[in-house]
Amino acid sequence: MKDTAVAMVVIEHERHTTVLLTGEMDRVSAPAVRARLLDFAARPLVLDVAGVSFFDAEGMRAVSHCARRCEDNGAALAVVGARPFAQRMFRVLGLDDRVPLCSSMDEALWCALPRTDDEIAAWLA
Template sequence: MSVTIRRYEEPPWTVLSIGGDLDVVGAPDLRQAVVAAVAEGSRLLALDLSELDFVDSFGIGAVVGALKRLRQRGGDLALVCPSPRIRRVFEICDLDRILVLHDSIDSVAEAEWIGSRS
C-alpha cells in the first residue's frame, strides 16, 4: 500500500494527515509535503498518523528530518499517534523524548507550543 497525505489547517497548526505505509516508497512524499508546507510559511506542523498502517526506518527518518527542518526555522512538530503499535515504534526509537506523542489532533491544539514560552 502506498502513502496518502492530506493537508489542512487547524490554526495555528498545519496538519498533514498520513495514511497507508510510511516506508522507503512513502517517505519521500512526506519530505516533499513538509518542504512545501515550510516554504509556504508553516512553522507549526502536526503529523496526524491516525490512519497510518506501517512505518519503517525510512519513515522515522522523514519524521526526524521534518522535526529538524522546523526547529531550525523556529517552529515545532507534533505527532498524533493514537495507535499503540505505531506509537511503540516511536517510543523504541526514543522519539518520545524529543517530541510529544498526542492521542488526537484536539490535544495538539490544546498543547502549549514550546516556542511560545518566554
C-alpha cells in the same frame, strides 16, 4: 508489487498546519512524504497519523527530518493518532523526546501552538 502510496491531506489553519496521512510509511513512500512534510515545517505542524497502518525505519526518518526542520525554523511538531507499534518505534528511537505523541487533536494543538496570555487565562479559569 503492492502499492504503498501514502495519501496526504493538508489543512492550513490560521496559526498552524494539520497534515493527515493514510497508507504505509515505508522505504517506497517515505521519501516523497518527507519532501512534502518539509514544505510545511516553517510553522506549527500537527501530523495526524491515525490512518498510517505501518511505519518502517524510513517512515520514522521522514518524521525525524520534519521534526528537525521544524526545530530549525522555531516551529513545533506534534503527532496524533499513532498506533501502538508506531508509538513503540518512536520510543525506541528516542523520537518521542523531540516529538510529542498526543492522544487527541486538542493535546496536539496544546503541544504545537504557543499559547496567548488570553488562552492561558481562560484555561486556568
